Each structure stands twice: as structure tokens, then as C-alpha cells.
Amino acid sequence: MNTKKKKVVVIGGGFAGVQCVRNLDENLFDVWLIDKLNHHQFQPLFYQVATSQIEPSSISFPLRNVFRNKKNVHVRMAEVLEIDPAQKMIITDIGDFTFDYLIIAIGCKTNFFGNMNIEQNVFTLKTTYDAINIRNHILQTFEDIISAKKDEKQALLNLVIVGAGPTGVELAGAFAEIKQHVLPKDYRELIFLLLKSCLLRAVPTR
Template identity: 50%
Template sequence: MRLNEITKHPRIVIVGGGFGGLKLAKALKKFDGEVLLIDRHNYHIFQPLLYQVATGSLQAESIVFPLRKIFHNQANVTFVYTNVTEINSASNTISTTDGDISYDYLVLATGSDTNFFGNKEIEHYAMPMKNVTEALNIRSMILQNLEVAFLEKDLEKKQALLNFVIVGGGPTGVELSGAIAEFKNHVLHKDYPEQKDANMKVYLVEGKKELLAAMSTEASVNAKQNLLDMGVEIYNDVHVKSYDGELLMIDNGTNIHTKNVIWAAGVMGKVPAGFSAGALTKSNRVQVDHTNKVHDHRNVYVIGDAAAMISLEYPQGHPGVAPVAIQQGQHLAKNLMRLTKNEAAKPFVYKDKGTLATIGRNKAVADLGKIHLKGFIAWVIWIFVHLMSLVGFTNRLIIFLSWASSYITYNGANRLIIRRFNTKEMKVESEAD
């Protein structure tokens, strides 16, 4: 197959193997043409559980699944392992690190990246968590700093190693805070008996007046109370001014000496070059119409976190959550097949089936329409939804068994420092180092 030639059958090129791209490619099973799925990784990642990889509850392999294996029975899908660098809409091609690829219809499902809001110092020293590599970096940082704290004699330096700050009070920040607090409360004294008198602290810093601002007031209040009960110190309605790798400064005058800052405070669209500045929002999302088509482009579409479908109901675009990407992928597949038959495309309407967030063992919140749940029932729903959303029976089984073991023993088994992370240079050390 020559990827830069014009084909007899229509060719749909999908960039990104996340929730949206995966659903779109699957839904094109009966499409009479070629489907190219392009990704710079050869696997699909279940991002909602990244925080459990970062905190040692799950092994990284359990939340990823090979893209080629997903589509080995779908004859019209070809996977291409490369990195897209630019969109060339005038020639209906995309530039990649391995050459140009032609398309009849192009769909970007490239997702989002961490938004540091232009602060280069924070970007260098704080730890993001948007992919497996970053989650493993966080795991190494946490475990290495605990090991260093064991040997540190200077009490101030020791405390900085034991202070953990999570910036961002959305679902990711809340779940991370809860997971690290549970580690402090149930695991620290087992793995580090010599640290039984250590004063490990967990801080959560959020710019809004409440946590989980996108959820109901009931969910927000309950999540905050649970975290407080677990020993998390919470700062609401404040912003981080600076972090130099040693001292984190908050605009309310609070200073925290810490070697551990995890940034979950914002996201921005991750899109290749080729769009005009006017086509992008402030958060770098591509503005699309009600069918996910990019304005002033006849055959380029964007779905999921990278898309901003502006409306009265969603003035900033739809929330950057997996259900939006999945529904847009499924809907766009139907529209693309309509277009190839010279039929009109239909507008996308998001069906919000609810929002879930877990705080810890037996602790979760759920907004299911007008129904608001908390505690054990919400936690069981969270477990069921996440297990069923995973790709592959083996992954589901591995994660279920890991969760069952952790529930019984209060002790996960994946706290391994496989690769050392240099917290001064903020990079993985080579074996030679």
C-alpha cells in the first residue's frame, strides 16, 4: 500500500488511537473503503486509570492494549505507526516523520496535553500525567523520594521529600490525592517501618471555590470531606505562583517546601500544525461545527478533547471526557458513511450519562442525571464502569484481581523503581548514569 497515492476507494485517515479514534475506526467496520489509523504509539491507553499506575496500584501493561490486535479482524483498517507533524489541507495530505499520507477524509482524534498556562518554570519542575511514561515517572519520583527521605538527616530537607502537592481539583487531582493519602495511611508504615514517625503530608491546590467543579454540589462537598477525613490539606480559590523544584508558592501567601509536585490543573488541545490561529481557541482546541467538521475545511474533522464545538449549552465546547470522544467517534462514523453516499450529515448531540469520581477505598461520588450517589454504592458503580470500559478480557481480569488483592490486603504490589528519574534534571537516567 502506498500511503501518498490517490486511491480508487475513499480513504479515511484517523489520527489518534484514543477513545474517540478507536470508536470511530471500529464503527467504520462496514465502510466501503480504506481506513488508516495513525498513532505515535502502538497501543491504546485507558487514561482514567493512569493515576493508579502513578501510585503503584496497577502495572502499566494492564491499562494498555495493542492497536494492531484490536483491529486484526477488521479488514478495512490499517494501522500506521508514525508521528503526524502537519496538516496540508490544500493537497489533502498530512506530513509525518515517515513521509506524506493522502486522504479523502481526515479525522483528528489527537486528544489533549497538560496546560501549564505559559509558566515555563512550573512546566520544567512539576510532573504532568497524560501518558504511561509520565505516570511511571511519577511513580519513580514518589518511591525514590521516600527512599531518600529514609537516609536524610536534615529535618527540613526530609520534610520536603515527604510533602506531596497535587495541583488541580478536578477528577484527576481528587483521585490522585486520595490514592496518595491512602498510601500514607495504610502502606507507608508497612513498606517503611523506619518511617513510622514520619510526617508525610498531602496537599491539594485548586483554583476554583470547590473541588470537582463540573459535578454537583453534593459530589463536591462529599469529595472534599472525604479527603479531609483522610488527612489531605486542601486549598481552594487559590493559584500556584511559582515552583522552582524546592519551594511552591501560592498566591494566598502559603509556601510549601516540597520535592513532589504533580500538575493536574488544566489541559489543552494537542493538534499538529496546519491550522490558522483563528481556528483555535485559547485552550488550543480546534473550532468545529455541529458535525465536528473544521470551519472552512470541506473534509477535515476533529473529535474528542481536541475539538471545540461551541454552543449555547457548551460555550467552551464539550467537556474533555471519554464519553464525549466516544459518542463523537460513533456519530462521525455514521456521518462519513452518509457523505460517501451523497447524503446529508446529521448534527451531533451529546448524551450525558453521568459523571463518576473515586476518592479511595469505599469512597466515590456519582452524578447520574438527577440522582446523586456517594460512598460504597458509588464506588461499586465506578469499579464496574471502568472495568467494562477497558479493552480486552485479560486487562479486565488483571485489574480486577489487582483491585481485589489491594482491597483485602490494603497493599498494592507494583511499587517498583524500574527506571530511575532524575528529579533535578527532570528526566529518566540511563543505565550508565
């Protein structure tokens, strides 16, 4: 290793982190890419995983594989817990890493706009694991509907999507597609006309 190289720690292997690491000159920098997940996620297609249209592996790319040919890049799967700027060090759940330069590319969290009721009761869609959770929940719900009592059925046949931005609209559209073309073939016992989807969008209050 060239000791004159500066050490760059990049936290986050999402779009920003991966693009940044790709562009760091390997003659000048040794790079440590730290992410709590071991794979890059292609978030725009989470909705297709959530509705069983594609497999999780189609949108998850192991970071070690992405940087296999970059000898100056070291990937570590770790959650960053704290940053100590004075010591030029990050503290993670697998140990500490020092740096000359630190790049923080940790993305964002779901915004519930202070609505605790929603926060406590919904599935979020920010990771591949979230998408798999939604997919499993939908499929489990259809299994439950088959054996549910008549008066319990309708509640299980309501799908509510909170947030009518691009993700909410895409999810609702994909769900409409599987309702029409896929689910009736797999769950022949169910009457899919009874399935209601509801897309909620906030409007300004007076």
C-alpha cells in the first residue's frame, strides 16, 4: 500500500456512496466503504419486489462484487454509531476507523410528518428487506383470507397505501396489475372484485 495515499472513509453504499467511490482516484486515495448492508440496493424497483413482480436479487448488488476490481477499495459491513471529528474517527459496531477525509452518504429515513399513528402501524419501503416484508405480508394475508370467517374477510381485503408520491402511485399500480392478472390464478377461491385499494394523499389543512 502506498503510504502517501490519503485515507477516505465513505459511509453508505447507496447511489451517492457508490458513485463517489467509483470516481475517487486510486492513485491518490485508499477508500473504506462502510455500509450496514453488504449490498447496494436499487430503490426505484422496491415496489416490484413488494408486489412479487421481480426477485430481491434483481435489485441487490453485493458491494464487494461492485468493487471487485478496485484494489484501493475496502468494503466493510458495519453500522456507523458515532463520528468523532476531533480524532478523525468513526465508531462502528465492528470497531473504529480513522480517516483523512470522511464522506457521509447515508440517505434518508421515511418521513411520517409527525403522525405517530401511521408510524406505528405501517410497513415502510426503504430497504430490500422492507420490500420482502410487504410481499410476505400480502401473500400471508391472502392465505388468511381463504380461511377467515365471512365477517372478517372484508377487513383483510382492504389495502391502504399512505403517500401518493411516485412510490405510492407505482405500488398502487403494480398492485392493481397483480390483482387483475396474477392473484386470481393463484387464489381461485377468492372474489377479487371485493379487494379494495386506497391511496391516501395529504392535502393542506385550512
